[in-house]
Amino acid sequence: MSLIKLEEVSKLYGxxxxxxxxxxxxxxxxxxGEFIAVMGPSGCGKSTLLNILGLLDRPTNGTYKLQNRVVERLSQTRAAKLRRDTIGFIFQSYNMLPRQTVLENVAMPLVYKGVGVxxxxxxxSSILERVGMHNREYFYPSQLxxxxxxxxxxxxxxxxxxSIIIADEPTGNLDTSGSRLVMELLSEIHMMGNTIIFVTHNPELTRYATRVVYMRDGRIIQDESTSLGEVAKTARRRMYSVSSKTIEDDLAGVSMLMKVMPHNDNQTEESKHKSKIRKSSKNKESFRS
Ligand SMILES: Nc1ncnc2c1ncn2[C@@H]1O[C@H](COP(=O)(O)OP(=O)(O)OP(=O)(O)O)[C@@H](O)[C@H]1O
Ligand SMILES: [Mg+2]
Structure with a gap:
């Protein structure tokens, strides 16, 4: 049983x-337990897909099953509760309240859950400790x-x-070291058994993913299983047209692989992805940024 299943989902705006x-x-x-990178040119529907997956928006047509529940059949209140309990959403532009401390910002979602101050x-505080930000609790966002x-x-x-983290270009506004900080943190969260779906325009970040979904014109044109620590083949080939690895690639790959790997007993799903790749390469659809 899939955690998330979209069947013929369409979204029409206007x-x-x-x-x-x-x-x-x-x-x-x-x-x-999958760690999925979603890639594709601007306007191809990546944010629309993530908003639907994150229950921030609803499909115009088709079915979305989350934990085997048909989302379209849920009332607004039930969908909001399911979102609050199941999904953590991270935006490109942080959306932190500037006049609240880091601690207060992080505690904010618990207000809606009725947890006392x-x-x-x-x-x-304990979650900030987990992400290595314990010493920044009383800072304001502008001081970080x-x-x-x-x-x-x-x-x-x-x-x-x-259990599901959805991140729409979480590193979009960050430099290399900021991106690394964020991706390493997402990796740790993934290793604890969580499912992560993130959008990126940066092929390098596919090193952190176990699967890359490529989109174009509102469709998924390719779906590739990939090894942790390596840039996904399609991202490398189609976006960079680079055929061989550099020494830096190898070193980064090795340092990534030194980390503990999450247990992956998902062989069937993996073979399914591989056969999908074969199918879409037969279609000879091209993907360019
Ligand atoms: N609220 C909206 N109303 C009307 N059209 C919309 C709305 N949101 C998105 N669109 C359109 O839907 C298409 C997909 O947009 P989407 O934001 O999902 O793209 P994207 O792949 O995330 O792009 P980017 O990489 O630039 O963030 C675009 O053509 C966009 O103009
Ligand atoms: Mg977007």
Whole structure:
């Protein structure tokens, strides 16, 4: 049973002559413990897909099953509760409140859950410790680096203990070291058994993923299983047109692989992805940024 299953999901924005088909009959199954990078040119529907997966938006057509529950059949209240308990969403632009400390920002989602102030701050503090931000609790967002703010945003997404983390270009505003900080943190969260889906335009970041989903014009055009520590083959070939690895690639790959790997007993799903790759390469669809 998949954790997430989209069946022929379409999303249409606007009406009359001014409509955009942002998602076009997308099928996608995601199992617990996958670490998925979503890639594709601007406007191809990546954020639309993530918003639907994260229960921030609903499909126009098709079915979304989350933990075997048909999302379209849930009332707004039930969908909001499912989102709060299951999903942590991280945005490109942090969305931190500037006049609140890091601790208060991280504790914010617990307000909506009715948790009292003392317990809330204690929980936020322990999560900040987990992401290595314990000594920044009383800082304001403006006093942190971009990478640190994003780590605080990740802590905020984790405070409800969701099992699925959805991140729309979490490193989009960050430099290399900030991106690394954030991706290493997401990796650790992945290793604890969580499912992570993130959007990136940077092929290098596919090193952290176990699977890469490539989109174009509202469709998934390729779905590739990939090894932790390596840049996904399609991302490398189609976006860089680079055929061989550099020494730096190898070193980065090795340092990544020194980490503990999550247990992956998902052989069947993996073979399924490989056969999908074969199918789509037969279609000879090309993917360019
Ligand atoms: N609220 C909206 N109303 C109307 N059209 C929208 C809306 N949101 C997105 N779109 C359109 O849907 C298409 C897909 O947008 P989406 O934001 O999902 O792309 P994206 O792949 O995330 O792009 P980027 O890489 O630039 O973030 C685009 O053509 C966009 O203009
Ligand atoms: Mg987007």
């Amino acid at each position: 009406f009359g002559d001014a409509t955009t088909l942002a998602l076009d009959e997308v099928n996608l199954s995601i199992d617990k 003392t317990k809330r701050l204690k929980m936020a 680096s971009g990478g640190q703010i994003q780590c605080a945003a990740i802590a905020r997404a984790l405070v409800n203990e969701p």
